Amino acid sequence: MKRTVIFGGSFDPLHIGHENIIRNLADRFDEVIVVPTYVSPFKQAEKAASPELRLAMLRSANFPDNVIISDYEIGNSGCSYSINTVMNFASEDRKLYFAVGGEAVRTLDKWYQAEKLKRMCVFYAILRPGYDKRRDVENVEWADFCGDDISSSEVKAALGIGYGKSLVSPGVYKIIEENGLYDGYNFVGKAYERFGMKPQRIEHSFNATIEGIKLAKRYDANIKDVTVALLMHDIGKYVTVDMLKDMKIPVPDCGNLPEECRHAEYGAAICKYVYNLSDEIVNAVKYHTTCCPSMDKLTKIVALADFIEPGRKFDGVEKIREAAKNNLDEAVVMMLKSTIDYLRAQNKYVAPITIETYRKLGGKL
Ligand SMILES: [Fe+2]
Ligand SMILES: [Fe+2]
Structure with missing residues (x-):
């Protein structure tokens, strides 16, 4: 037998x-x-x-x-x-x-x-x-x-940014190339070049995307939206106001947002005006650092995946990763608490919208 x-x-x-x-x-x-x-x-x-x-x-x-x-x-x-x-x-x-x-x-x-x-x-x-x-x-x-x-889903994201070769065998890669398969994220690879994304930042974005795809499957979110938003979330990282002006992209009003959070606003403007992405994706990019009280599932997943991707190493990250396996909102509250505590300990500015979001989701200070 x-x-x-x-x-x-x-x-x-x-x-x-x-x-x-x-x-x-x-x-x-x-x-x-x-x-x-x-x-x-x-x-x-x-x-x-x-x-x-x-x-x-x-x-x-x-x-x-x-x-x-x-x-x-x-x-x-x-x-x-x-x-x-x-x-x-x-x-x-x-x-x-x-x-x-x-x-x-x-x-x-x-x-x-x-x-x-x-x-x-x-x-x-x-x-x-x-x-x-x-x-x-x-x-x-x-x-x-x-x-x-x-x-x-992860392989398709990787193919868009030139990481695909390590995830499929050479024969498969050839078939994909020759037939123009899975080209939905190819614009991201080109965006990385255009907006000067550094290799480390690309790696972080990819790691966050893998994390986000897992969360999307767990919490039944749209995988494609999560993938695009996370691949693009830091696209504004190396962009200046002058660059935006040169490219005729409307410069967002960042109010008193600290320097390290402005890339989210710049990135959202790029997603909206250059790539015509949906409002949901634009918002997820815009609020990935500060969050916002009306954040939807996509924005929660993007912010969280960015926070807990495997490259992140800080005290308490493991607990948030564990929470993310069971309860999205609870993990988001823990993430906000961790951010607020960290910024306060460093005597840094905490965006009011972050505190507002934390309270709205039931967090106590
Ligand atoms: Fe970021
Ligand atoms: Fe990031």
């Missing part, structure tokens, strides 16, 4: 995280069947690559001989339940496994025809790094390796 594992996904695009999982599966099973799913062109917030190109990405990777790339679900071009795929590959000489993410284990009972599915295959659960929550569940076998903590 062959031990066969089915690994499905949209692979939009195929990234090194997927490739590592497929290689690990190939080491542990007699046969790996990789099944790219059909992606409805109508359901996507971001344009998906065509089924043919997603298949081409998988075929471009150098997988071991026991990896089979299947167009079964793509060929069905419609709603495809896992049970259909499992039934399609079932045979007398195969013991079937179905690879799932570790988090999916909680919801397996809600899958379509769950009972039948359980009878036909064993779930092979792969955890993300740092989520060691293996527990005994009927019909689930836990993989002895972890997946990488990379998401397709």
Whole structure:
């Protein structure tokens, strides 16, 4: 009997995280069947690559001989339940496994025809790094390796700013380039050049974006808006009033905002007048340092991701990171408290709008 594992996904695009999982599966099973799913062109917030190109990405990777790339679900071009795929590959000489993410284990009972599915295959659960929550569940076998903590949304953001090459293999990169795929954030890379963003600042912006994408998924926010706002949040960092005037960008009135907060106002003006971004994104950039009492979910996520991205190291950041996993508002209040306390300890100006926001969200001074 062959031990066969089915690994499905949209692979939009195929990234090194997927490739590592497929290689690990190939080491542990007699046969790996990789099944790219059909992606409805109508359901996507971001344009998906065509089924043919997603298949081409998988075929471009150098997988071991026991990896089979299947167009079964793509060929069905419609709603495809896992049970259909499992039934399609079932045979007398195969013991079937179905690879799932570790988090999916909680919801397996809600899958379509769950009972039948359980009878036909064993779930092979792969955890993300740092989520060691293996527990005994009927019909689930836990993989002895972890997946990488990379998401397709993150890869798309990286491609926009020239960071993509480290996240996809060369063959996949070539397909992306040749077909002009995932170009939604390419304007950001050009903006970085135009407004003199320094490499360190770009790295910080990217780290904040990755953090923001995680928060967006956790709190059900628009991933595309979060990505654009965070990639662009510090675009005003190296901009002067004279530069804005030269570029015919209306100079914002910064009132008595301290120097270190003005880049947010300049950045918002750039987002609005040069790139015509939405009011929500412009506001998120504008208030990413001071916050504001009427801040929406997008602005909260942008401010918080900027504050807790992995490069930030200050006393108390870990507690805020923990809070951000459970309660967005609570984490924002902690962030504001930390900012106010820090500025006061340094005898620095605290923007009244920051204190107002802190009180509005229930914080006490
Ligand atoms: Fe900033
Ligand atoms: Fe920042």
